[in-house]
Amino acid sequence: MTELKDDLAALRIEREPESASSGRWVRVVVLLLILGGGGLAAWKYLTAPKPVEVEVATVSVRSAGTQAQVLNANGYVVARRRATISSKITGKIVEVNVEEGMAIKEGQVLARLDDTTMKAALALAEAQAGVARRAIAENEVRLDEAKKNYARMAGLLKDGIVTQADVDAAKANQDSVAARIVALQEQTKVADRQIDLAKTDLDNTIIRAPFSGVAISKDAQPGEMVSPVSAGGGFTRTGICTIVDMRSLEVEVDVNETYINRVAPGQAVLVTLNAYPDWQIPGHVITPVPTGDRQKATVLVRIAFDKLDPRILPDMGIKVAFLRDDSKPAARGAAPAEPPRPTALAPKAAIKTEGDQAYVFVVVDDSVERRAITTGGTDGDQIEVRGGLKGGERVVVSPPPELAPGKKITIKGS
Numbered sequence: 001m002t003e004l005k006d007d008l009a010a011l012r013i014e015r016e017p018e019s020a021s022s023g024r025w026v027r028v029v030v031l032l033l034i035l036g037g038g039g040l041a042a043w044k045y046l047t048a049p050k051p052v053e054v055e056v057a058t059v060s061v062r063s064a065g066t067q068a069q070v071l072n073a074n075g076y077v078v079a080r081r082r083a084t085i086s087s088k089i090t091g092k093i094v095e096v097n098v099e100e101g102m103a104i105k106e107g108q109v110l111a112r113l114d115d116t117t118m119k120a121a122l123a124l125a126e127a128q129a130g131v132a133r134r135a136i137a138e139n140e141v142r143l144d145e146a147k148k149n150y151a152r153m154a155g156l157l158k159d160g161i162v163t164q165a166d167v168d169a170a171k172a173n174q175d176s177v178a179a180r181i182v183a184l185q186e187q188t189k190v191a192d193r194q195i196d197l198a199k200t201d202l203d204n205t206i207i208r209a210p211f212s213g214v215a216i217s218k219d220a221q222p223g224e225m226v227s228p229v230s231a232g233g234g235f236t237r238t239g240i241c242t243i244v245d246m247r248s249l250e251v252e253v254d255v256n257e258t259y260i261n262r263v264a265p266g267q268a269v270l271v272t273l274n275a276y277p278d279w280q281i282p283g284h285v286i287t288p289v290p291t292g293d294r295q296k297a298t299v300l301v302r303i304a305f306d307k308l309d310p311r312i313l314p315d316m317g318i319k320v321a322f323l324r325d326d327s328k329p330a331a332r333g334a335a336p337a338e339p340p341r342p343t344a345l346a347p348k349a350a351i352k353t354e355g356d357q358a359y360v361f362v363v364v365d366d367s368v369e370r371r372a373i374t375t376g377g378t379d380g381d382q383i384e385v386r387g388g389l390k391g392g393e394r395v396v397v398s399p400p401p402e403l404a405p406g407k408k409i410t411i412k413g414s
Contacts (some may be wrong), residue, residue: 006392010333011172014278022398039191041159045413047191050364050408051407051408051409051410052084052400052402052403052407052408052409052410052413053369053409053410053412054361054396054397054400054403054409054411054412055396055397055398055409055411055412056363056394056397056411057346057347057350057393057394057395057397058272058387058392058393058394059344059345059389059390059391059392059393059394059395060344060345060382060391061343061344061345061391062342062343062344062345062379062384062405068323068324068343068379068384069270069321069322069323069324069378069379070262070322070323070324070377070378070379071255071259071262071263071285071321071322072252072319072320072321072322073254073255073301073319073320073322074253074254074317074318074319074320075251075252075253075303075317075318075320076252076315076316076317076318077246077249077250077251077252077312077313077314077315077316077318078249078250078251078252078275078314078315079244079245079246079248079249079250079314080245080248080249081211081213081244081247081248082242082243082244082245082248082314083211083242083243084219084238084239084241084242085110085207085209085210085239085240085242086207086226086228086239086240087111087113087204087205087207087226087227087228087240087242088204088226089112089113089166089201089204089205089228090225090226090227090228091114091205091225091226092113092223092224092225092226093111093112093113093114093220093221093222093223093224093225093226093237093240094112094113094114094222094223095111095112095222096110096111096113096220096221096222097109097110097217097287098110098111098215098218098240098241099215099218100215100216100217101214101215101216102214102215103212103213103214104209104212104213104215104243105111105209105212106209106210106211106212107206107208107209107228108208108209109206109207109239110207110208110209110240110241111207111220112205112206112207113204113205113206113207113226114325115202115205116196118201118202118204118205119202121198121201121202121290122195122198122199122201122202124198125191125195125197125198126195128189128191128194129188129192129194129195131132132184132187132191133188135184135187136181136184136185136188139177139181139184140181141176141242143174143177143181143322144178146170146173146174146176146177147174149173149174150167150171150173150174152170152290152360153166153169153170154167154170169283181264204389207240209243210243211245212245213243213244213245213246214243214244215241215242215243216237216242216243216269216314217241217242218240218241219237219239219240219241219242220237220239220241222238224236224237225237225390226238226239226240244314244393246308246310247308249312249314250286250302250303250304250305251271251283251303251304251305251318251320252300252301252302252303253300253301253303253318254293254296254298254299254300254301255288255298255299255300255301256297256298257292257297257298257299258297259289260299260301262373263285263288263301263322264285264321265285265286265287265288266284266285266401267284267285267322267323267325268282268283268284268323268325269282269283269284269285269303269320269321269322269323270282270283270320270321270323270347271283271303271305271318271319271320272318272319272320272321273311273316273317273318274310274316274317274318274319275311275316275317276311276340279311280293280335281305281306281307281309281312282305282307283303283304283305283306283320283393284303284304284306285301285302285303285304286302286304286320287301287302287305288300288301288302289301289302303320304353324377326380332387342391343376343379343384343385343386344384344385344389344390344391345379345382345383345384345385346360346373346382346383346385346389346395347381347382347383347395348378348381348382348383349397349398350374350395350397350398350399351373351383352399357372357384358372358373358374358375359371359372359373360373360388360389360395360396361395361396361399361403361405362389362393362394362395362396363393363394363395363396363411365405366409366410367407367408367409368396368406368407368409369404369405369406370404371388371389372388373385373386373387373389374386374387396409398406
């Protein structure tokens with residue numbers, strides 16, 4: 001057994017240990033191979049064509065029978081009938097009968113002023129008028145006496161008892177009393193006018209609503225002074241409240257004078273309140289105000305609501321879409337017009353032209369294709385597409401110069 005182990009040990013081959021230098025060469029070769037592969041990959045990445053980053057928009061569809069928009073503008077709801085109610089005279093407020101949001105009827109008492117002085121003035125005027133009337137009655141009695149005395153003197157003159165001078169004196173006294181009566185009658189008229197004036201001043205202490213509407217502000221309280229003109233200080237009010245006639249609400253928008261030729265009286269519009277962006281309110285143009293604003297280069301346009309709604313409030317911000325009138329009278333003997341059809345709409349910035357041909361870049365998967373289209377009129381910031389596109393397709397907005405058919409793309413924001 002021992003001999004067998006010795007024989008097997010004799011068959012073992014003794015190997016020389018690997019040198020350190022040969023191991024280093026192996027590692028260097030492996031590292032070079034790795035660096036070469038990475039460089040090749042980087043070179044391929046850098047030299048490969050990069051996709052173009054683009055912005056896209058979806059083609060929308062305008063339903064059949066809907067009018068196209070020729071112009072958009074911003075503005076505000078305004079009230080043509082709006083007033084800050086004040087008094088005609090200066091006085092102290094003793095009563096205020098209005099609150100914000102209250103419905104007001106024409107002639108309703110809104111406030112009262114202190115009327116103590118006015119009542120005293122009225123009583124004085126009435127007393128003066130009474131004195132003037134009693135003086136007239138007294139002088140009428142004297143006039144009757146003067147007439148009798150003049151007749152008596154005239155009879156005695158015939159008998160030679162009195163002289164002509166006595167008769168003339170009696171006549172002068174009669175005429176004097178008659179003239180005094182006329183003057184007192186005029187004074188009575190003046191006193192009556194003083195009474196009317198005092199009554200007017202007393203009535204002015206009651207402040208009434210000039211028209212029906214809604215109170216949108218309450219500007220004074222009992223105990224404060226109110227004046228129709230500013231008193232120059234901060235303790236005197238110039239108004240009691242502000243009333244708006246909600247039936248007079250309309251819209252005012254500034255339209256750039258370059259596009260005012262697209263606006264005409266009676267033109268249909270759609271008004272959208274900023275507070276209710278999904279609610280379109282039909283209206284129509286009242287008139288463009290016939291003057292321009294040289295600072296803003298705009299023209300003011302007045303617009304009426306076809307139907308008012310309680311949700312429409314003064315000073316609300318709005319957007320107005322002016323609609324194109326597509327109604328054209330049919331010529332005599334002409335074939336009946338085709339029924340309206342849905343129309344595709346694409347952004348103006350997506351449409352390019354080459355000669356007389358319009359085209360767009362349509363997104364197909366991760367690339368684009370160039371497609372010729374047939375365009376129609378404008379609809380706000382969009383163009384009607386009569387052929388070549390359908391709703392739901394995506395087109396490139398403002399295509400960059402390097403974009404070409406079949407070019408790979410990436411979409412901004414995705």
